[in-house]
Amino acid sequence: MSAIALVFFQQAMASGMDCTKAATAVENAICADKGLYQQDAKMGAVYGKLIKSAPDQKTEIKNAQRLWLKARNQCDENVACMNQRYRERLESLQAQWIDSVAYTPDEIDKQVLEELRQRVETASKDDPEFALEKTLETLTVSVGKTSFSGDRDDSDLTHFPKNIPKGVTRDEWKALNASSIDTESEIGQNSYVLMDLDGDQRRDLMVKxxxxxxxxxxxxETFRRDGERFIKRTAAMDAESRAESALFTTNDRGANQAVNWIKMHGKLYAAYRDSSYGVDSxxxxxxxxxxRMVPTLTVRYRYQLSVPRTQENQDNPVAYELEPDVQKALTEGLSKIDENNTTTSGQQKTPICPxxxxxxxxxxxxSFGASYYAIEPVADVxxxxGNDCFIARLISWYGSYDAKSGLFAQLALRKPGSEEQGKAxxxxxxxxxxxxxxSIGKAEGGAAN
Structure with missing residues (x-):
């Protein structure tokens, strides 16, 4: 690029394109399209933040941006093409920027993780079913919490309370009202928790x-108490939605997730558990x-599966008894899951039934076929x-488990080549x-930013 073009490029990347200096057909096309111009300005802001937050990668970032500029210019005046180029580059720059400012686990975090692993492993010798839950319970803290709900209006929207809730100090109330906390929710109902999240003896805020x-x-979402205000954890990210700014999300239909607030070595953690069949993360x-990179404990399980003789009728609340030959056939089908680690969703290389x-x-x-999003397909066998072969699918509710019933699961059967409704x-x-x-790795599911 010429020296003049390079200066223009660097200015554009720092603060958005200066349309009074647009010289090419591509630049004029961007300035003539509001959406493109806004994307250009947004990318310039993210680019500037990335350069500042990762000075040791400055040369590499600039070289990558120059290559992207050449690719963008190949679109000529094609607005759709440029829109795609901007979306892809903006997504890449944002991911790099978040990685550059994200928290890096320190030695205390690593020590906590290893100690937690040892505690669960030791507890599993006495209680191989609930060692994880019981270990987390012993570490869970709730001291110093004050919870209160938002006020609902006639439209069932939630507003931040007008009057100071019980348990909130005058100092906290003043800071809450000075913080421009989302006072109205158009997507659901808000509740609030004041709790010291960083050990500085001043309570922070969580919005649920x-x-x-x-x-x-x-x-x-979480907000840090900073002087006379509460500052959102992701304030610098310019998050546009509740999901983007959330510390974590729970899904009560189509997942099995829970959170324990635990304290170890003087640090508080949201121990976010995301479960599925055979594993707790x-x-x-x-x-x-x-x-981004998070201390992660992984607990794996093996199940002793069985088909109870007494079954609940799908169409009638009255229980019934399985015929011995049916129970035997179902049990033999279940045994193949452990033996062969059978997969689902058409991943079989050979047909399940002839x-x-x-x-x-x-x-x-x-394959058994498509599955409903609220249940977890485990295996097809x-x-x-008699003389008929059925395709059976073991399904679970993402590893849901309790002391009384154990694993909550079903074996659903269908006969291939038949339109008859299957049975579970x-x-x-x-x-x-x-x-x-x-391990230390990227969080997934509702714990991922």
Whole structure:
């Protein structure tokens, strides 16, 4: 690039394009399109923040931006093409910037993670079913919390309370009102918790928003007490939605998630548990930082599965008894899950049931089929009843488990090549821990920023 063009480029990247200096057809096209211009200005702001936050990568970032500029210019005056280029680059720059400012686990965090791993592993020798839950419970803290709800109006929207709630000090109330906290929620109902999240003896704020929707979502945001105000944890990120700024999210339909606020070595963590069949992932989130690489505890289980003789009728609340040969066939089907680690969703390389010379097509024999989002498909196996082969799918509710019933699961059957409605049978499962491991990695699910 010429020296003049380079100066123009650097100015544009720092503060958005100066349209009085636009010299090319591409630059004029950007200035003539409001959406493109806004993306250019937003990218310039993110680019500037990235350069400041990662000075040791300045040359690499600038070289990558120059390459992107050449790719953008190849769009000529094609607005759709430029929109795509801007979206991709902006997403990349934002991810780099967040990585550059995100919290890096320190030695205390690593020590806490290893100690937590050892505690769970030790507890599993006496209680292989609930060692994780009981360990987290012993570390859970609730001292110093004050909770209060928002005020609802006639439209069922939530507003920040007009009057000081019980348990809130005058000093905290003054800071809350000076902080421009979201006073109204158009996506759900708000509640608030004051609690010291960073150990500075001044309580911080957590805002809990129930948004509902298909997943019955709840968002948890945190605000740091900073002088006479509360500052949102992600204030520098310019987050545009509740989901973007949430420390974590829980999904009550289509997931199995929970949070324990635990304290170890003087530090408070949101121990976010994201469960599925056979595994619990616990992410130790720093409550007032942007979390990317997170101390993670992984607990794996093995189940002893069985089909109870007494079954609940799908169409009638009255229980019924399974025929012995049916119970035996279902049990044999379950045994194949442990033996073969059978996969789902059409990943089988061989048909689950034999393919007849004529029928609806080969695809009908390799998988049980599509699954409902609120349940977790575990494995597809064959079940032989008499002379008929059925495709059976073990489904769980993302590893939901309790002391009384154990694993909450079902075995659903369908006959390939038939339009008859399938049938489901209750499955019992008792678990025991097989592995407890610790690592530092990116948070997933509702714990991911």
């Amino acid at each position: 928003t129930y948004a509902g929707g298909t997943g019955l979502f709840t968002y948890f 616990v992410y130790l989130l720093n409550p007032l930082q942007i979390n 393919i007849p010379p004529s029928g609806p097509g080969d695809d009908d024999y390799y 064959p079940v032989i009843l 049978y209750s499955v019992n499962g008792r678990r025991h821990i097989t592995q407890v491991s610790a």
